[in-house]
Structure formats: structure tokens, C-alpha cells
Amino acid sequence: MNGATVTIHFDGNGRVYHPGETLSGEYRLHGLEPDEIKAIEVSVLWHTRGKGDEDLAVHHFRRLEPDNGGWLAARTTGRFRAVLPNSPLSYQGMIVKIEWCVRLRVFLSQGGEVLGEKIFRLGRVASAKAAAS
Amino acid sequence: MSRDHDPPAAENRFDARRLRPGAIRFHWRPGQSAEALVARLERNGCWGQIVGPHGSGKSALVAAMRDAIRRSGRNAVVIELHDNRRRLPVRLHRMPDPGKGAVVIVDGYEQLGRWSRFSLRRFCRRRRLGLLVTAHASVGFPDLCRTSAGLDTAGDIVRDLLGDEARLISDEEIAARFHRHEGDLREMLFSLYDWYEQRRRGSGDSSAGSGV
Amino acid sequence: MARRFRVWQKKRGNRRTGSPKLGSFGEAVFFAAFFLLGCGGLAAVFATLVVPQWRANHEFVAGRCLVLDSRLGTKQADNITLYRPEIQIEYEVDGETYRNWTYDVRGEYSADEARAEKILAQFRPDPNRRCDCWYDPSDPNTVVLVRSSGWWAWLTLIVPFSFMVIGGGGLAYLVFSWGKSTERRAVLAGRAGSRGGNGHATSGFPCVPSAKNVTDSPGTTLAFRLPTEAATAWKLVVTILACLVWNGIVSVFAFGAIGGHLRGEPDWLLTLVLLPFAAVGAGLALFLVRQLLATTGVGPTLVEISDQPLRPGGSYRLFLSQTGRLRLDSLEVILACDEEATFRHGTNTRTETRRVYEQAVFSSQSSDVRPAAPFTAKCEVELPAGAMHSFKSDHNEVSWKLIVRGDAAGRPRFERAFPLIVHPPQNGNPDA
Numbered sequence: 001m002n003g004a005t006v007t008i009h010f011d012g013n014g015r016v017y018h019p020g021e022t023l024s025g026e027y028r029l030h031g032l033e034p035d036e037i038k039a040i041e042v043s044v045l046w047h048t049r050g051k052g053d054e055d056l057a058v059h060h061f062r063r064l065e066p067d068n069g070g071w072l073a074a075r076t077t078g079r080f081r082a083v084l085p086n087s088p089l090s091y092q093g094m095i096v097k098i099e100w101c102v103r104l105r106v107f108l109s110q111g112g113e114v115l116g117e118k119i120f121r122l123g124r125v126a127s128a129k130a131a132a133s
Numbered sequence: 134m135s136r137d138h139d140p141p142a143a144e145n146r147f148d149a150r151r152l153r154p155g156a157i158r159f160h161w162r163p164g165q166s167a168e169a170l171v172a173r174l175e176r177n178g179c180w181g182q183i184v185g186p187h188g189s190g191k192s193a194l195v196a197a198m199r200d201a202i203r204r205s206g207r208n209a210v211v212i213e214l215h216d217n218r219r220r221l222p223v224r225l226h227r228m229p230d231p232g233k234g235a236v237v238i239v240d241g242y243e244q245l246g247r248w249s250r251f252s253l254r255r256f257c258r259r260r261r262l263g264l265l266v267t268a269h270a271s272v273g274f275p276d277l278c279r280t281s282a283g284l285d286t287a288g289d290i291v292r293d294l295l296g297d298e299a300r301l302i303s304d305e306e307i308a309a310r311f312h313r314h315e316g317d318l319r320e321m322l323f324s325l326y327d328w329y330e331q332r333r334r335g336s337g338d339s340s341a342g343s344g345v
Numbered sequence: 346m347a348r349r350f351r352v353w354q355k356k357r358g359n360r361r362t363g364s365p366k367l368g369s370f371g372e373a374v375f376f377a378a379f380f381l382l383g384c385g386g387l388a389a390v391f392a393t394l395v396v397p398q399w400r401a402n403h404e405f406v407a408g409r410c411l412v413l414d415s416r417l418g419t420k421q422a423d424n425i426t427l428y429r430p431e432i433q434i435e436y437e438v439d440g441e442t443y444r445n446w447t448y449d450v451r452g453e454y455s456a457d458e459a460r461a462e463k464i465l466a467q468f469r470p471d472p473n474r475r476c477d478c479w480y481d482p483s484d485p486n487t488v489v490l491v492r493s494s495g496w497w498a499w500l501t502l503i504v505p506f507s508f509m510v511i512g513g514g515g516l517a518y519l520v521f522s523w524g525k526s527t528e529r530r531a532v533l534a535g536r537a538g539s540r541g542g543n544g545h546a547t548s549g550f551p552c553v554p555s556a557k558n559v560t561d562s563p564g565t566t567l568a569f570r571l572p573t574e575a576a577t578a579w580k581l582v583v584t585i586l587a588c589l590v591w592n593g594i595v596s597v598f599a600f601g602a603i604g605g606h607l608r609g610e611p612d613w614l615l616t617l618v619l620l621p622f623a624a625v626g627a628g629l630a631l632f633l634v635r636q637l638l639a640t641t642g643v644g645p646t647l648v649e650i651s652d653q654p655l656r657p658g659g660s661y662r663l664f665l666s667q668t669g670r671l672r673l674d675s676l677e678v679i680l681a682c683d684e685e686a687t688f689r690h691g692t693n694t695r696t697e698t699r700r701v702y703e704q705a706v707f708s709s710q711s712s713d714v715r716p717a718a719p720f721t722a723k724c725e726v727e728l729p730a731g732a733m734h735s736f737k738s739d740h741n742e743v744s745w746k747l748i749v750r751g752d753a754a755g756r757p758r759f760e761r762a763f764p765l766i767v768h769p770p771q772n773g774n775p776d777a
Contacts, residue, residue, distance in 0.1 A: 052697075056531060061528055
């Protein structure tokens with residue numbers, strides 16, 4: 001399990017996405033034997049950052065387990081695909097930020113998890129700056 | 134609003150997620166350790182209080198004590214209280230048996246009303262459980278630790294959070310903010326959120342989205 | 346990034362912190378106990394009530410009997426006397442004679458003595474009269490004179506059923522959510538950003554507040570009349586209440602104190618204690634007067650807009666009407682965007698607000714406002730392209746508003762806010 005990592009790549013090299021567009025890509029697991037993996041969860045979600053407590057919502061979720069189809073291929077590499085919603089858009093505010101990402105959680109047979117995440121941008125919202133008083 | 138369509142995506146080092154209770158490790162004074170406090174707690178029959186003002190590290194100490202109590206072979210159940218909550222958020226009789234000699238840790242004990250405090254103390258006595266509480270002033274338990282955030286600790290925490298960007302802030306800036314917020318460490322750290330955000334935007338840091 | 350599984354994980358917010366798994370196990374035990382209790386109760390009800398009644402109605406054999414005697418059976422329970430009718434009958438089964446005390450299959454007691462007496466009256470001993478009876482073919486000593494049961498008896502099933510539902514439902518939920526990741530629990534809890542989820546976009550706008558409050562209020566000059574933020578009105582109401590309550594209580598004691606002074610029997614202790622309270626009351630009254638001047642003398646402010654919801658880059662017409670009786674030194678309309686973040690700060694919760702956009706839309710100098718001649722103005726407001734849409738989640742918010750700010754001679758500055766709903770740009774691309 002030491003040194004186990006997850007890499008995530010977006011098709012189109014992580015350009016800015018817009019609502020209604022399809023986000024797709026692939027993930028790869030490194031440093032893990034297939035029989036070390038109990039399950040894999042792929043999520044497309046947004047969460048907040050900043051000065052407030054974190055809020056989170058999952059837009060797309062898929063769990064792969066031994067009895068799912070395509071298990072063999074999903075063990076070390078796999079693909080994901082989701083049509084993105086209208087909101088909320090990615091936002092870099094002053095004390096409120098909204099971040100979209102693809103998160104991969106690998107549950108290990110011996111217990112424990114390996115986590116990987118890649119941020120992407122939804123929409124073209126300008127970043128905020130404090131209004132001059 | 135600027136017209137920057139490629140905003141910086143790096144996280145603010147003073148984001149609320151990094152400042153939440155328990156996220157910042159407790160900074161021990163020389164000669165002080167979690168194991169020593171656990172031993173002291175056990176000498177007091179596993180009952181004790183951690184007293185200190187706002188933002189002085191009580192919740193961080195609770196996290197450290199929880200881990201140390203576990204390492205000593207006991208179980209630890211932590212209950213956090215917020216916003217003048219006058220009752221416990223769990224029914225005591227519904228709590229799963231935490232095991233022999235376990236310690237119940239209540240962060241924010243003074244928020245509880247008299248009856249909830251009485252019920253909790255009685256529950257712990259009957260089940261022979263330890264009870265460790267945090268408060269801003271003494272609540273009559275044996276003193277375990279009195280927390281206070283000194284300037285040195287504040288500086289250590291700020292540099293820990295900044296990591297390889299620690300050079301961005303001077304000792305004088307830290308001292309000025311520390312005194313401005315009258316030793317309330319959390320207030321000081323939240324004020325540094327704005328400082329970091331302005332520096333980041335002012336420097337035009339527009340690093341691309343991170344990945345694994 | 347390997348992550349070691351920890352038995353005890355610290356959570357944020359006001360939730361109990363401890364091992365999710367251990368907590369879930371404890372909950373499972375609790376719900377399982379409820380479920381088993383319900384099952385046990387149901388089994389008991391079936392065994393003592395339902396099955397015997399059914400057998401009496403469907404399996405007992407009809408016969409004829411003689412009523413030999415009758416009595417009112419009694420028993421004490423919690424200092425209450427309970428009654429039941431007991432009738433002694435004689436009957437024959439396969440040539441053998443049986444004598445037994447009976448009435449119905451349940452043999453229950455009740456507090457209704459009159460009902461029991463009424464039943465006994467129907468079964469007076471009479472050697473010349475035979476009655477119907479039904480006996481258990483497998484045990485002829487079990488015999489009844491009546492077979493139908495009261496419908497209310499079935500209500501007793503509600504209790505064990507409810508235990509089973511609570512326990513079973515709780516267990517089902519726990520089994521369902523046991524050991525699940527944050528993302529999976531969020532999906533199960535239905536907190537998905539869009540109901541379509543799992544790769545399907547919807548036509549809705551998750552986390553964008555509904556514009557219903559605005560769009561269901563038509564304007565007289567433009568399409569929509571904007572509602573004002575409730576804060577201003579509530580502030581005045583709270584101030585009035587606080588002033589009335591405080592000064593009401595203080596005045597009661599003040600009358601007593603003043604009366605004592607006038608009678609030549611001054612109570613100096615009461616007078617001294619009352620002074621600071623009276624000072625606070627006077628301060629409240631002064632504050633109330635200022636609030637009243639700011640709100641009543643100024644009159645309602647009406648703002649109407651040509652369209653809602655707004656979109657970044659869009660241009661909208663505004664109509665402003667300011668009523669009252671005052672001389673306005675200045676009046677301006679501002680478009681503003683605020684971010685609001687709520688966070689747990691130690692053992693307290695704090696909300697911080699930050700203004701991230703402010704743009705003057707309209708301003709006017711020196712005008713008189715009369716009840717019959719309100720100040721009116723028309724202008725345009727443009728939302729910057731690339732602006733963030735309205736957003737609201739549990740702890741974070743981005744909100745847009747129009748602020749009408751005025752300075753009037755002899756009055757404190759007044760300010761009224763009118764919330765706006767901004768949607769994401771059409772097709773999500775402000776450049777499209």
C-alpha cells in the first residue's frame with residue numbers, strides 16, 4: 001500500500017467546461033495489486049472553501065465492486081463520464097470559493113483508503129475582489 | 134469585479150478547513166506532553182478540565198488527548214458542543230458502551246445547562262467512565278491543563294500553516310496581529326486569511342488547477 | 346495518497362465526534378432491540394389474541410348448553426376493580442358431560458361493570474332453556490358462548506407494529522449507510538447537486554435560490570416589483586417591542602419610587618437601583634425615535650425591474666419611487682454583491698459578510714418628496730459579464746441586491762435592500 005497513488009486525466013487536457021457539456025476522462029491506479037482493491041468510487045462533486053464551513057454535493061457517483069460489470073478493467077484503470085449541471089459554477093470569491101473536482105476513492109482489501117482528486121473548472125466566472133469602500 | 138478568467142486555484146493556507154478544531158496540532162510547552170497529561174488525568178480518577186480563553190487551543194488539545202488516551206489502552210468518546218447548546222446532542226443511555234475505563238470528552242462543557250451537566254456526571258459515575266471537559270472558566274473539575282496562546286505558539290502555528298511560504302510574513306506582522314486580537318489565536322488566523330488572499334491576488338498567482 | 350483508517354475521526358460542526366463505525370454499531374443494536382421487541386410483542390398478541398379468536402370463529406364446533414350459574418368476576422389492578430362476566434354451562438361432547446365457567450375466548454377484564462352486568466342478564470340460569478356454545482374439538486374444556494371480537498382489539502397490533510417499523514426502518518437505514526464514504530452518503534441523502542445526477546444534467550439550477558418571491562409580485566410600471574429585505578422591518582418591530590417591555594417594567598417600579606418621594610417617604614435604594622435601568626430605557630426610546638424617523642417619515646421605497654431572474658452581462662430597466670414627507674439631500678441606487686460564510690469558531694458560530702462588488706446605478710441630489718408627489722426615477726442597471734450567479738448552501742452564500750440609500754434633512758441616513766436573483770449565463774458561457 002505504501003506509495004500507492006491515483007492519477008486522473010481529463011479528455012481535452014482539463015479545459016474549462018460549461019454546463020451541459022460532458023466531462024470525461026480516465027483514472028489510473030499505481031502501486032496497487034488488483035487483489036488489494038476491494039472497491040472503487042468515482043465522484044464528480046463540488047465543495048466550498050474559504051472562511052465558511054465546507055458544503056459539499058455530489059453530482060455523479062459510481063461505485064465499482066467485484067460483482068459489478070467491467071471489474072477487471074476497473075482495477076487499475078478506468079474511465080468516467082458525466083454531463084455537467086447548470087450550477088453552481090466554479091468561483092474564486094473572497095471568503096466563499098466553489099471548487100469542482102473528480103474524486104477517486106479506492107477501498108483496500110486490508111482496510112484503509114487511497115484518495116485522488118483533480119480539480120476542473122465549470123463556467124467562466126470572474127474571480128472576486130473586495131469592493132472598494 | 135476583475136475580469137480575470139483564470140483565477141488562482143491554490144488553496145488559501147488559512148482556509149476554514151485548515152483551522153477547524155483538531156486540524157491544527159497542539160503546540161506543547163517544554164516539558165509538557167500528552168502522555169504526561171494522561172497520567173495526570175488518571176491520577177485524578179480520569180476526571181479533569183481543560184480551561185482557557187477563546188482560540189487558545191483547547192480543541193486542539195482535546196484532539197491530542199483523545200489520541201493519547203487511546204494509546205494508553207482506554208477508549209475515548211468526544212462530544213463537541215456549539216452555539217449555546219444546552220443539552221447533549223446524544224442520548225446518554227443510547228450511547229454504545231465505550232468499554233471499561235473509557236473517557237468521555239466534552240468540548241464546550243459550559244454550554245450545557247445544569248440538568249444536562251448533572252445527567253452527564255451521573256452517567257459517567259454510574260458507568261465508571263472518565264470525564265474530561267473544556268471550558269473558558271473553571272467548572273469545578275480537577276485542573277488538567279490551562280491553555281493560553283503565547284506569541285511564540287502563534288508564530289509556530291502561522292509558520293506551520295504557511296509551510297514553504299513562511300518567509301512571506303515577518304515576526305513583527307505576526308506580533309502585531311496577535312496583540313490586535315488580544316491573544317485569540319483563531320481570530321488572528323482568520324485575519325491572516327484575508328492577508329493571504331490579498332497577497333495571492335496582488336502577486337497575480339494564477340497557477341493551473343492541481344491534480345493527483 | 347494513502348490514508349490510514351482511523352477508528353476515531355474528528356468531525357466538524359456540532360455533530361458528535363467519535364468512531365462512525367462504533368456509533369453505527371451502537372445504533373444498530375438500538376434499532377435491533379426495537380425490532381426484536383416489536384416482533385416479540387407481535388408474537389404475544391398473535392398468541393393470546395388473534396389465533397385463539399380465529400380458532401373460535403373457524404374451528405370450534407357448535408353445540409348446545411345449559412346455563413347453570415352466572416357471576417361477576419372481579420380483580421384488582423392498580424387500585425381499580427375490573428370486571429368480566431362468568432357463566433357456568435353444562436354441555437355434552439361425544440357422550441361426556443362437561444361443566445365450565447366461560448363467556449368468550451379472551452376472558453378479558455374491563456372497568457365497565459355495567460356492560461358485564463348486562464351480559465350476565467342475557468345468560469340467567471334456566472333449566473328449560475338451552476343456549477348455543479362452541480367448543481374446541483381438540484380440548485372440549487375450552488368453550489365459549491360468543492365468538493365475534495371487538496374491532497378495537499386489532500388496534501393492539503399497532504404498538505408492536507410500530508416498534509417493528511422503527512426498529513426495522515432504522516436497521517435498514519443503518520445497513521444501507523454503514524461504512525459508506527462521504528460522497529456515497531451525500532448521494533444517498535439526496536444532497537446531489539441535481540436530481541438527474543449520475544451524468545445527467547437537469548434544466549434546474551441547483552443551489553441557486555428560487556426567484557419565486559420576486560416573480561410572483563408584478564409591478565405597476567415595470568414587470569416585477571422587488572420585495573425588500575425583511576431585516577429593516579424586523580429591526581423596527583424588535584426595537585418597539587424591546588422599548589415597550591423594558592420601559593413598561595421600569596415604569597412600574599418608577600411609579601412606586603416617585604410616589605414614595607412625593608409622599609415624603611423616599612426609598613433611596615430603589616431609586617438608586619432604578620437609575621441605570623431608566624437610563625437604558627431612555628436610550629432605547631431615543632433609538633426607537635431615530636428608527637421611526639428613518640422609516641416612517643421616509644415612507645416606503647418601491648423598486649421595480651423589467652425582468653427577473655437576471656443574467657450576467659444583461660441590462661435591465663429600473664423604476665424607483667420614494668414616498669414620504671421629507672427633503673432629500675441625496676438618493677442613490679447601488680448594485681451590490683455580498684459573500685456570506687458561516688463557520689464554527691471554537692464553540693461559537695460566526696457569520697462573516699464581505700462585499701465583493703458595488704456599482705452606483707443612479708444618484709440624485711436635492712429633491713423634495715411629498716405624499717402626493719413621490720420622487721420617481723428610471724434608470725438602467727447592467728450586470729457585469731462573468732459575474733457569479735446567486736448561490737446558497739448550508740454555510741455559504743453569494744447574494745446580489747439593489748440598495749437604495751438616502752440622506753434626508755433632519756433625519757438619519759436610511760438604507761433599504763432589495764434582493765435580486767442572478768442565474769448563470771445562458772448556455773453557461775458568458776461569451777456565447
